[in-house]
Amino acid sequence: MTSKKRSWTDVLKLIIILLLLVLIVRMFTFNPLIVEGPSMQPTLVNDDRIIIDKISLLFKNPDRFDIVVFHTTSKKNYIKRIIGLPGETIEYKNDILYINNEPVEEPFISSVKEQLPLNARYTTDFSLMEDIPGGYEEVPEGHVFVLGDNRPNSTDSRQLGYIPVQQITGIARFTYWPLKDFGLIE
Numbered sequence: 755m756t757s758k759k760r761s762w763t764d765v766l767k768l769i770i771i772l773l774l775l776v777l778i779v780r781m782f783t784f785n786p787l788i789v790e791g792p793s794m795q796p797t798l799v800n801d802d803r804i805i806i807d808k809i810s811l812l813f814k815n816p817d818r819f820d821i822v823v824f825h826t827t828s829k830k831n832y833i834k835r836i837i838g839l840p841g842e843t844i845e846y847k848n849d850i851l852y853i854n855n856e857p858v859e860e861p862f863i864s865s866v867k868e869q870l871p872l873n874a875r876y877t878t879d880f881s882l883m884e885d886i887p888g889g890y891e892e893v894p895e896g897h898v899f900v901l902g903d904n905r906p907n908s909t910d911s912r913q914l915g916y917i918p919v920q921q922i923t924g925i926a927r928f929t930y931w932p933l934k935d936f937g938l939i940e
Contacts, residue, residue, distance in 0.1 A: 783809045785924060787823060787831070793902035793909065794833055797821065797862050797939070803931035804939065806924030815919055818853075819862070821926040821939060822900065824917050833926060834910050834917075835862070838882075838899030841892050845881045862940065863903050877905040880912060887915035896920070 789802040798804065798821070806823050816822050816836055823833050838844040838853065845852040849867065851860055867876045882899075883891050893899050897916035902908025911917065929935045 783807075786930075787833070787924075787926075789833060792907055793904050794821070794835070795904040796866055797835075797903045798833070798926070798929070802929055802935065804926050805928040805930060807927045808924045810925055811922060816898070816922060816925055822898075822922045823924045823926065824900075824922045826914060826921070831923075832900075832909070832914075834900035834902050834908070836898045837901050837911075838893040840895045840897060842899075843882060843892050844899050846877050846879050848879070849875045849877055851877075863905070866903075877901075886911060887913075890916070898922075 785806045785808060787804050787806050789798045789800060789804060791800055810816075818836055818839055820836050821833060822836055823831055825831060837851065843852075843854050845855075851858045863876065870876060880886065882893070883889060886899075888894070894916055897918055899911045900917055901910045901912070926939050929937060929939055
């Protein structure tokens with residue numbers, strides 16, 4: 755009877771250790787997330803299941819065009835694409851993104867823009883100084899400027915202002931559902 759009791763105790767200890775390990779991995783490394791809403795179309799659509807990488811943020815700040823998850827003061831999760839980094843000027847003019855007065859291609863929305871009627875604009879014109887809350891000429895230190903890929907239907911830095919890097923909780927890396935979209939997020 756003692757060996758049976760010891761056996762059950764060992765199994766219980768193993769289960770507890772495994773549960774703690776899973777909890778630690780989930781809290782500090784990778785996390786599943788369900789995309790809510792249309793703001794990241796065509797890249798991500800409502801109900802896509804994705805994996806968020808949290809561990810990369812321990813070693814470096816996210817890069818331009820990374821898709822990130824962040825909290826606002828209301829603790830609501832947002833998922834958007836980083837467009838501007840600290841110290842950069844951002845402007846949209848005639849449906850072209852300018853970073854530090856240089857035009858920058860956005861291949862992730864080119865297919866949508868190609869389907870627009872002649873002379874239609876996907877992204878309305880704006881500049882940081884005139885149109886973005888805060889009145890800065892450049893993206894402030896410790897912050898990023900984010901936009902949803904679905905520019906006509908996205909709550910992003912145009913309304914929220916600059917996003918503190920410390921509020922970013924992860925970088926979207928992988929789609930696992932639906933299966934037809936299984937793979938790395940570009």
